[in-house]
Amino acid sequence: MLIDLYVEGFVCEKNAHPCVTSLVIDYGFTMLDSKIGPVYADNRRLHAVKNNSIEVPIENVITANGWNATQPLLTANKSMPGPTIFLYENQIITVVVQNNLVNEPVTIHWHGIDQLGWPAMDGVAFVTQCPILPGQFFNYTFQPRFSGTYWYHSHVGNQRDMGLFGAFIVLKRDEKVPLERQHIIQLHEWNHLYGAITLLKLNLKDTMDSMSILINGKGEFEDNMAPLETYSVDISETNLFRMINVGSASPFLFSVPGISLIVKETDGYPFLETTVDKIIIYPAERYDFELDLRHVQPGMFNMTVHIFNERNLEKEGKILGLAFLNVTNLQSITINSSRTTDKNMTLLNCPFDIYPKVSKTKCIPVSHLKSNKAAQPLNFDLVSRSQELTIHFLNFGFPKPKNYSSINGRRFIWPTVSALSQPSELDTSCSKCDSETSCECTHSLTLKTGSEIIMVLTNVGSGSFISHPIHMHGHTFEVLKMGFPTVTENGTLIPSNDILCSPIHLNKDSQCNNATWRNSSWMDYRNIPGISLLDPVRKDTIVVPYGGYSVIRIWATNPGIWFMHCHIDKHMAEGMALMLNESFENINKNLPDGLPTCHSFRNDPKMPQKPNGSELSWTVIGLILTAVVLFLVIVVLVVILVNK
Numbered sequence: 001m002l003i004d005l006y007v008e009g010f011v012c013e014k015n016a017h018p019c020v021t022s023l024v025i026d027y028g029f030t031m032l033d034s035k036i037g038p039v040y041a042d043n044r045r046l047h048a049v050k051n052n053s054i055e056v057p058i059e060n061v062i063t064a065n066g067w068n069a070t071q072p073l074l075t076a077n078k079s080m081p082g083p084t085i086f087l088y089e090n091q092i093i094t095v096v097v098q099n100n101l102v103n104e105p106v107t108i109h110w111h112g113i114d115q116l117g118w119p120a121m122d123g124v125a126f127v128t129q130c131p132i133l134p135g136q137f138f139n140y141t142f143q144p145r146f147s148g149t150y151w152y153h154s155h156v157g158n159q160r161d162m163g164l165f166g167a168f169i170v171l172k173r174d175e176k177v178p179l180e181r182q183h184i185i186q187l188h189e190w191n192h193l194y195g196a197i198t199l200l201k202l203n204l205k206d207t208m209d210s211m212s213i214l215i216n217g218k219g220e221f222e223d224n225m226a227p228l229e230t231y232s233v234d235i236s237e238t239n240l241f242r243m244i245n246v247g248s249a250s251p252f253l254f255s256v257p258g259i260s261l262i263v264k265e266t267d268g269y270p271f272l273e274t275t276v277d278k279i280i281i282y283p284a285e286r287y288d289f290e291l292d293l294r295h296v297q298p299g300m301f302n303m304t305v306h307i308f309n310e311r312n313l314e315k316e317g318k319i320l321g322l323a324f325l326n327v328t329n330l331q332s333i334t335i336n337s338s339r340t341t342d343k344n345m346t347l348l349n350c351p352f353d354i355y356p357k358v359s360k361t362k363c364i365p366v367s368h369l370k371s372n373k374a375a376q377p378l379n380f381d382l383v384s385r386s387q388e389l390t391i392h393f394l395n396f397g398f399p400k401p402k403n404y405s406s407i408n409g410r411r412f413i414w415p416t417v418s419a420l421s422q423p424s425e426l427d428t429s430c431s432k433c434d435s436e437t438s439c440e441c442t443h444s445l446t447l448k449t450g451s452e453i454i455m456v457l458t459n460v461g462s463g464s465f466i467s468h469p470i471h472m473h474g475h476t477f478e479v480l481k482m483g484f485p486t487v488t489e490n491g492t493l494i495p496s497n498d499i500l501c502s503p504i505h506l507n508k509d510s511q512c513n514n515a516t517w518r519n520s521s522w523m524d525y526r527n528i529p530g531i532s533l534l535d536p537v538r539k540d541t542i543v544v545p546y547g548g549y550s551v552i553r554i555w556a557t558n559p560g561i562w563f564m565h566c567h568i569d570k571h572m573a574e575g576m577a578l579m580l581n582e583s584f585e586n587i588n589k590n591l592p593d594g595l596p597t598c599h600s601f602r603n604d605p606k607m608p609q610k611p612n613g614s615e616l617s618w619t620v621i622g623l624i625l626t627a628v629v630l631f632l633v634i635v636v637l638v639v640i641l642v643n644k
Contacts, residue, residue, distance in 0.1 A: 010086065011179065016091070020095075022096040023166075024098045025106050026101065027072060027074065028163065030071045031069070034060070037050060040052075041066035041224055045058075046061055049068075062075075062079065062217060064212075065211065065220055065226060066224045071192055074154070080217045081165055081217055082165060084166060087170060088147075088170065089145065090145060091144070092142070096140075097140060106154055107123045108152050109123035110142065110168060111540075113144050114145070118590065119591070124473065125414075128419070128420045130596045147171055148288075149286040150168040150169070150286070152165065153165035153246065160246070165186070166186075181237060181239045182240045182242065184244070185215060185323075187245050187305055189212070189249065190211060190213070191210060192211055192221065210307060212321070213250075213321025215228070215303070229323040231324070231326065233328070235327065236333055243286060243289070245281045245286075252308060252321070253279075253280055253305070253306045253307075256301055256325055257301070259325075260275050260276065261279060261290075262291070263287055263288070264289060266288075267540045267541060269371065272369070276364065278346070279347070280347060280349040281349065282541070282543050285539075298327050300326055301326075310467060346364065347362070348364045349366050356487045356488075356493075366482070367537070369537040382557055382590075383559065384450050385452070386451055387452075388448060388452065390448065391455075391456065393456045393516060395460065395513065397463030399513070405570070405575050405576035406438060408514070409436075411440045417597070418595070422597055435502060435511070435514035447556040449556055449559075449582075450556060453553065453555065453556055456550075456551050459545060459546055460501060461510050462508060462509055462510060463512070464546060468576070469544075469567045470541065470550075470567070472552075472554075475558060478537075479542060479551075479552055480533065480536055483496045483548045484545055484548045493546060493547050496549065498519070498522075499518065525551070561581055563577065563580075565578070
């Protein structure tokens with residue numbers, strides 16, 4: 001197997017090709033020890049319900065927020081989060097996924113891995129593969145090219161919200177920070193009264209959805225003193241924190257009060273480091289940072305996480321995620337405790353230029369970051385780049401009258417086949433849609449081989465409501481520009497006027513299904529004011545701000561069918577998604593033999609059913625045997641009569 005077991009998961013041996021590990025998908029339960037039974041939380045410890053004198057090891061229990069009632073989960077290797085997988089850049093890995101669930105199919109998506117040359121390994125049910133049925137196995141074999149912080153999660157329904165996720169870390173070959181000083185922070189919401197499916201069906205508001213925020217599967221509810229995560233660092237050493245928002249809906253505001261964060265990477269790609277006080281992290285995003293401990297005295301610090309409500313900032317603080325940071329000074333380093341406190345509070349990844357209603361707060365949108373060219377990995381394309389340029393405007397919203405989640409008014413309907421390997425059975429026509437009419441279809445966008453693709457991701461028009469974290473499979477993209485709403489003195493957000501939704505309707509009255517630039521000269525993207533063409537930051541998940549837009553660029557050089565969608569689970573489930581049909585003529589050579597196929601069986605109920613060949617042959621055999629028996633009976637009777 002060529003794998004070492006690490007305290008937080010699996011670590012591939014550096015020279016193993018392939019490295020092999022496994023994920024067993026099964027049911028799990030909160031606040032339940034498999035041998036002792038139900039447990040309860042008290043003073044950051046766990047005790048058996050049946051005998052409170054028995055203290056239960058925390059590592060044996062998925063605590064969530066410590067609510068005493070047991071809640072069912074879907075887990076990888078019986079844990080939430082699932083085990084962290086560590087491997088090295090350009091290392092081939094095989095992850096054997098076994099579905100031990102009784103009723104549910106499953107797939108595993110390797111979030112942020114571009115799967116260049118491995119399009120069937122992306123793990124999206126009915127897009128790149130048929131789902132793994134109960135009792136089945138699927139070997140995911142692929143070769144991550146670039147180091148960075150990634151993660152894995154189910155891509156069937158909302159199984160991710162039920163606990164089926166984990167960190168996937170690709171290490172540099174010359175990794176400078178040892179694993180024991182690399183710390184994973186996985187953030188997500190938690191509701192102990194309603195399961196994930198119930199929440200999806202009930203369509204509850206955000207304020208009712210979340211009762212707690214969990215950090216690595218641990219949190220608390222109303223000061224119930226449940227066990228929390230604790231990180232330990234020493235001032236003399238460099239520690240790397242890898243933060244992932246694995247949640248279903250909420251952006252989070254993360255900080256370590258009293259300590260600045262030196263942020264170095266996002267979504268696996270390095271940028272010129274920037275020091276901030278807080279990070280806003282949307283679902284599916286990742287940020288890597290170190291701690292600025294130059295002026296910090298040893299002690300215990302809080303890591304705090306709030307739900308970030310961009311439309312109502314006063315709501316922050318009602319729900320708190322908490323972990324502890326233990327800072328030591330084992331080398332007795334002299335600390336200069338003088339630190340300027342009268343300064344602006346700096347926030348990274350704001351969905352607006354100016355933070356409303358809060359003085360002395362500076363926003364740094366991700367579009368202002370610059371790639372670290374010295375640390376930037378080289379790109380290798382499977383097909384050659386051409387000189388052709390295509391611009392696509394994609395509007396993410398909830399157009400009336402049905403208010404369905406959609407892209408350009410098209411509510412995505414999932415295929416019933418594996419689109420990648422069964423394209424002839426796929427219908428992607430969206431003929432019922434137009435500039436002001438929505439429809440439901442298997443929305444697909446064709447990208448011409450080798451072409452440069454500019455996408456203007458907009459969030460305007462009558463269906464605009466909140467910001468959307470948009471994730472693209474199969475690519476990282478350059479973030480060329482972000483356009484933001486205007487912020488008034490009282491905090492009201494006025495949508496940007498750069499986008500023209502319709503030549504005959506005001507933007508606020510238009511579905512914005514066929515948008516363009518209001519200034520036609522911007523169709524040459526080099527004319528767009530403030531566009532970043534020199535070392536733009538790269539990401540695979542980008543916030544499309546309410547009332548604004550994000551301009552991104554890729555090249556169609558990775559043949560495959562790639563899913564693109566909002567990473568708020570309810571929005572994706574309702575249809576805010578599409579498939580990128582990229583260079584389809586080059587795909588087949590990259591598909592492994594023996595991929596399962598799947599499809600619906602739709603016979604005509606009005607037609608009488610003909611027996612199949614097997615049934616017909618047995619009927620004939622039965623008739624022959626009957627005839628033989630009758631013949632033998634007649635022969636016997638004749639013999640008897642003759643003998644008489």
